[in-house]
Amino acid sequence: MATTARQSKRSPAELQALLREARAQRGTSLGRDAWRRLRRNRGAFYALVFLGLFLAVSWLAPLLPLASPMALDLAVEPQPPAWPLTVNPRRSLAGERPPFGAAPTLSVGALADDGWAHRTYVDVELETPLGQLEPTENPMVRALVTQTAERKATVYLRAGDRPGTFVQRHALPQWDSDRARIDWQPSGERGAVEGTLVRGVDGLYLKLALQRAPGGPTVLAAKARTAVEGVEVELVVEGETGRETRRYPMPWRAAAGARVVGLQLDGVRLPAEAERDAAGQWPAMPDELGEARLALEIAGRSIQLSADLESVKLVDTAGERVALETRARVVPELRAVVHDDLGSRIDRRLTDIGRVVGLEHTDGIWELSALDAGLLHLRTRIFGLWQTGPLLGTDAKGRDLLARIVWGSRISIQVSLVATLCSLAIGVTWGAFAGLMGGRIDNLMMRIVDVLYSVPFIFVVIFLITLLNEYRVELADRGIGYMTVFYVVIGAIYWLTMARVVRGQVLSLKNQEFVEAARMIGASTPRILLAHLVPNVLSVVIVYLTLTVPAVMLFEAFLSFLGLGVEPPRVSWGLLAVDATDSISAVVIYWWAVVFPSLAMGSVLLALNVLGDGLRDALDPNLRGKD
Amino acid sequence: MIRFLARRLLWFAITLLGVVTISFFLMRAVRGGPFDGERRLHPAIEANLAARYHLDWPLWRQYLQYLGPFDWSDQGIGALLHVEADTDALQRLPADRVEGRTFRVGSSVVTWTGELGPTPLGGVLTGDLGPSFKYRDFTVNDIIGQSLPISVALGSVALLFALTLGLVAGIGSALWRGTNIDLSLRLAATAGIALPNFVIAGFLIILFAFLMPLLPVAGWGSPRHMVLPGFALGAPFAAYIARLARTGLLEVLSKDHIRTARAKGLSEWLILVRHALKGGLLPVVSYLGPATAGILTGSLVIERLFGIPGTGSHFVNSALNRDYTLSMGVTILYTVLVYSLNTLVDLVYTLLDPRIELEES
Secondary structure (H helix, E strand, C coil): CHHHHHHHHCCHHHHHHHHHHHHHHHCCCHHHHHHHHHHHCHHHHHHHHHHHHHHHHHHCHHHCCCCCCCCCCCCCCCCCCCCCCCECHHHCCCCCCCCCCCHHHHHHHHHHHCCCCCEEEEEEEEECCCCCCCCCCCHHHHHHHHHHHCCCCEEEEEECCCCCEEEEEEEEECCHHHCCEEEEEECCCCCEEEEEEEECCCCEEEEEEEEECCCCCEEEEEEEEECCCCEEEEEEEEECCEEEEEEEEECCHHHHCEEEEEEEECCEEEECEEECCCCCCCCCCCHHHCCCCEEEEECCCCCECCCCHHHHHHHHHHCCCCCEEEECCCCCCEEEEEECHHHHHHHHHCCCCCEEEEEEECCCCCCCCHHHHHHHHHHHHHHCCCCECCCCCECCCCCEHHHHHHHHHHHHHHHHHHHHHHHHHHHHHHHHHHHHHCHHHHHHHHHHHHHHHCCCHHHHHHHHHHHHHHCHHHHHHCCCCHHHHHHHHHHHHCHHHHHHHHHHHHHHHHCCHHHHHHHHCCCCHHHHHHHHHHHHHHHHHHHHHHHHHHHHHHHHHHHHHCCCCCCCCCCCHHHHHHHHHHCECCCCECHHHHHHHHHHHHHHHHHHHHHHHHHHHHHCHHHCCCC | CHHHHHHHHHHHHHHHHHHHHHHHHHHHHCCCCCCCCCCCCCHHHHHHHHHHCCCCCCHHHHHHHHHCCCCCHHHCCCECCCCCCCHHHHHHCCEEEEECCEEEECCEEEECCCCECCCCCCCHHHCCCCECCCCCCCEHHHHHHHHHHHHHHHHHHHHHHHHHHHHHHHHHHHHCCCCHHHHHHHHHHHHHHHCCHHHHHHHHHHHHHHHCCCCCCCCCCCCHHHHHHHHHHHHHHHHHHHHHHHHHHHHHHCCHHHHHHHHHCCCHHHHHHHHHHHHHCHHHHHHHHHHHHHHHHHHHHHHHHHCCCCCHHHHHHHHHHCCHHHHHHHHHHHHHHHHHHHHHHHHHHHHHCCCCCCCCC
């Protein structure tokens, strides 16, 4: 009564103002309020900014011009941090480690050169100038290639296959458009190609077999030659419209190492270039090439070309024996047109100076997601081949430490996020259920948690992980990656505290006045749960989550340290710590291998802890200053 | 009190049984046995080994045998068989086990004679953890007996470090609250919590091995060897204890009874020692249980880094080697340690603070 009386004395304007104020206050949600408090806490705010920056760097790792985190360089001692920003001296143009190797192991050579390997190599064969013994780089060719490819090239030299020649290799940052792309177009013919790569006495030979079904157009002349795209088969046929020349390119990637020596047409062995004589007879095949066999099957009216790009490389590395036999499927009415814009463009420009003898597109060998691969390509568009030198030094295996720290952070972040979410799911369900049910069920469930608390969990995890290691192949067959299981296992042990916290909170909230009040005015149970209980539990859960993340990160490092976590070539901070302790020897200190990863890990964990404390203060002011 | 202890003991038995059962069957479920090596063993030797370690029994029987003092050696299986034959011939000939001690070697059937084996395996209830599968001449009790004192010494040193450093820092920072000392101590504590112990150990090794060679950075034997690993192991816990002590003390110091003591004219020192510490350090006591468990776990890494022959190294290795008994022995040991320490901490806690009832664990 008294309040009504007092209120009635207020003017309507005053009441309006009060109402406005109340409305304004009503909008101040728990989240906004907490944010305001968090911003006022300087330490937590800086920690938040730092973590944001760190996340951005970690997420954008493929975009940064870092060296490869996995390219081994065993020949070199660990290098101390190098300032200022220089081109990585390991990748100098001096040609001390050209990515040639033997022709068959080009990609391995690329691995030693740069693990990212996103390069397109254009090999140009040039005449060695008279009177010169050592090949020197031809700047004009480099300029031409650079101009045509619109990218800066890095040049390596090697002796050519023929005497008096040398090969100038241009390494270009790879773009997606560089890859040989095959478009199928309607054509007037049908057929299939069969190719075999064999190792002869003095090198690799590509054997092409060419067979025709009866009724097809008469072939007057056949010619197979290596071209920019690989191998090109040229047929002169007597068609309905008269004599015409048809070209069938075969996109063999290893064309640089392969030479066409012969053709087989309708079962007749022919030299690489053959033409019917006046009597309609094919020239005889030279005896020494009798082995050569390459079939181009023209069965009907269209030709289909096999384009198994990878297999050629496999042959090369396999060594002595024939490892490739590709038989193309017949695709009616289609004709393959190979686009390799870059190669053919350069070839056209080079007419008088030299010729392109090889074009190789290397693939990245770290399994990257589509997004990361895209970022990586974007990076080459921005920075080209330029990459930072060993700013933080290199580790005992010659890998760039900065790149490893940045790339390692990605896995550490992934682990901590996934495992934390896992613990969240289990812990909140368990705790909330126990708290809501109360009574005996609650007692039992919490007793189980107590018992689990006193089990030394690290050992259970070690057990589990050894077990999982044993069944890794079976898991992989079912599409479950080792890393996924690893995340889940870690998450599954961090739910205990979460369950306790949530249960306590639910228990204390369940009987509070505002819940009673809500029940009084007839709110349904789901509404009470969602509108009243969840937001109140949420703040505690969020606080606990921010403290779980660093704990999980530490635990991942701990497991990787014991050799049970992330496996090379992937890298995580735990592995970096292992490398660091391994690099401590009695003779030399590679201090950078210890200091920098520790600093990175320490600062992130510190920031997470500070942020967690700040969040707790912000979300629940009653707890401020308590631990 | 008695009821509390009895109840704890009951749960302890349940926990231990659970741990033993789960780890026993988990280990046996994993492919690969303890004797899988690069070189395939002769079938007779394999059978002999299997017989010696009861691996030829059905799983439930192995489990019961491991669990309790059941002596089944009179059934003629737990015997150590002696090979009385030309070893070369044995190696060359294929041998099949017919039954028990009888083998078919080549075309003839050979029955091995020999005395009964040593003790029957295991019997956890009698405190016998069985022979190690990997270190053939040792029992698990031997191995633990050799390595546990080292680990305990290391853990105690670490706990000592954690308590002294933590309490000194915590009390200091509570007493000089708000000053630069407080700020820097708190920062150090947060850093200590954030840094993994092997990172701290790495820094310590660099510092003491190269920059000022005062203390040995590897090995075991003298008290000097304990300083660095003890510190590295204890540092994160020291940091946490410092935080707990600071908060607890600050809370107590703002209580009424402290104000009364001040009004009475007691010196600050006496107030601290007589009135504040007991209540303020309660959170620290309750943290000691988890801290000990953490120190036990952390010693896995520290022992490896500093080359200390403690129990920690046995765990990972024995799990990888499929050394069933050793692996389980270490697990049981750590479970017992953690559980009993937790109980001890709870007891101490109630002694310090009579308001807390024992029933609520």
